[in-house]
Amino acid sequence: MVKKDHRDPTEASIHTDFKNNMTYGEYLSLDKILAGQNRLSDHHDEMLFIIIHQVSELWMKLILHELRGAIKAIENDELSTAFKMLARVSKTQTQIIQAWDVLSTLTPSEYMQFRDSLGQASGFQSYQYRMIEFALGYKTPHVLKIYEKDKVLHEELKEAYQEPGIYDVAIKALSGAGLPIDKEVLDRDVTETYRKNDSVMQAWLTVYRDVETYWDLYELAEKLVDIEDWLQQWRFRHMKTVERIIGFKKGTGGSSGVGYLKKVLDHRFFPELWDIRTEL
């Protein structure tokens, strides 16, 4: 058998044949991405801490991209397109949850050695996380205040805050299918966090009791439940990982820490989709 020469010119050309001589590194802006791990201490474990946040933020960027695409698709009555995007959101969420396993290798003794260098920086200020919450209908405007000084970002956040969430467009789809929805819900102020409503509850009950007639809406509902379920699991793993690393100390962002993270677990994005499970 002839051994393959890795310097074979034909093979080499396959690997370097980028359009207009662009390299892999250039295409992916690796110079920027890989130059962004700036440790503030010389502690070995700070590298993990930075990268785990950056990886999570990158996945959040994809989640937002898909969620926004799905919102548009639902608005345009293209539910199959939305399902594809929402399935990708869920899969990405499983990845972002797995990141906690890696972070759990950071012990309290290690973290305490560089925690002070973080100052008041906290995931609490993650604007992509807030934009995801906005897209899911949970509107807490405090992040706008945090980024007031950055005009471009502030504008982007304001826009995201004022956009309808995915549940708003899903409720419009219920109404579009002829299911009666209160006008006050259809015309609601979308800058406020969604609050549950009986007409929405009745509409989802109709869908779940007659899935053959309302298959698309039923599928949409289950996709939304997947996303909320995974998000809660992310929140839970975050809370437990934080407890494992800092116990019940206050957060660098100034909250009570684990107590605060336990409290946010109570928020439900799509309340009726959970309530109907008791009624069915």
Ligand code: HEM
């Ligand atoms: C050693 C690791 C970590 C610790 C000790 C920690 C601790 C905390 C604490 C105590 C809070 C509450 C706000 C505060 O007072 O700071 C918080 C919020 C938050 N953290 Fe972390 N965190 C860690 C890792 C991460 C990672 C890897 C991410 C991924 C991006 C993340 C994202 C967030 C987000 C989005 C919030 C806001 C949650 C909400 O308001 O619902 N955290 N974190």
